[in-house]
Amino acid sequence: MDDLDDELRKLFSDDRLDVHSTPVATESVVAGANRRRRRRTAVTGTFAVVAVVGAVAGVLQLNSMQQEDTVGALLTTSSTTASTTPPPMSVSTVISTATVTVGAPPNSNGSTNPDVPGSRTTPKSNVTTSAPATPEAQPGRYGSLSLGMTEADALATGSLLQAGTAADGRCKTYATKSNANDDAVVISPDRGIVRIQLPDFAKTPKNVGKGSKVADVKTAYANAVQADARTTVKMAATPPWSYVFENDGTVVTQVFMRLDANDCASV
Structure with a gap:
């Protein structure tokens, strides 16, 4: 095993086995490396430009879609609002005129309405x-x-003067200190004083007296009733009585206070 290692070392250390490159080969290798580098740079730039263009196009497309969506939403809202608003109500006034004939002659069936048999028109x-x-x-x-x-009681007041007899023969008449007429006061034996004649200068509480106009009497007393030459005004009291304004149709000539329930013929 050691011998094999030694042989291999010798073999690899032998200069005859070395490959020596020429200057031309070196330049070719460098030139090729530069070309490959330029290609990679060009490809990378192209991809970058494409990516930028794609991004810009996407942004433009997104903005366009958003604008279209906004316009569509506005148009939809406007259209919906317009369609849901009810039209203004139209008010019409119809005036009808009815003609009613009063006293028309009845039909043969007793109807006064020729369109409704048996109906009768009652005038209002x-x-x-x-x-x-x-x-x-x-x-x-x-x-x-x-x-x-x-x-x-009347004599006890001291207001009565000489006594007289009324025309009916049963009632008595008296003059008073303020009125010298013989029949200024008429007294019934059953009902007491039934009439008092006011002096010429006296006035009622509403300032009506001898010489006043009959129109003034009717203005002062709403319940005045004219009968012949007398205007009578009833009063609410106990016992019930009335003012009697004798007149000539225009001017008051005498004023009396008269008991309503009297039994003297001359009153």
Whole structure:
């Protein structure tokens, strides 16, 4: 084994077995290596350019797709909104006119409507009924005398003067200190004082008296009732009584306070 090693060493150390390269061969090897290096560089640059172009194209394509998606989304939203908005409502006003004939002659079957057998047209009344005015609350009293007061109580006031007899023969009449007329006060034996005549200067609480216009009476008292030469105004009191304004149709000539439930014929 050692001998074989020695032989191999001798063989490899023999200069005759060496291969010596010429200068031309060296230059050829170097030139080939340079060509291979340039090829690799060119191929690498080409791949780099292709990669850059591909990346740019991809970015452009992505932007274009995003823009198209955005425009599509906007168009879709706008179209959807427009389609879901209800159109404005149209309001129409229809005016119908009905003609009603009142008092038309009935048909042979007793109908006043030629289209509906047996129907009858009832005319409507346009008359408005208003409630009567409420009487005002005011006691039937003038000075110390009151309607319904007995003769004894009236004499006790000292307001009555000479006595007289009414036309019916049962009721009494008196003048008063403020009114010299013989029948200024009329007294019934059953109902007491049934009428008091106001003096010419006296006025009612609403400033109506002798010389006032009848129109003023009706303006002052909403429940005034005109009958012949008298305008009567009822009052709400106990016992019930009324103002009586005697007049000539235009001007008041006398004013009385009269008990509604009186039994003297001259009142």
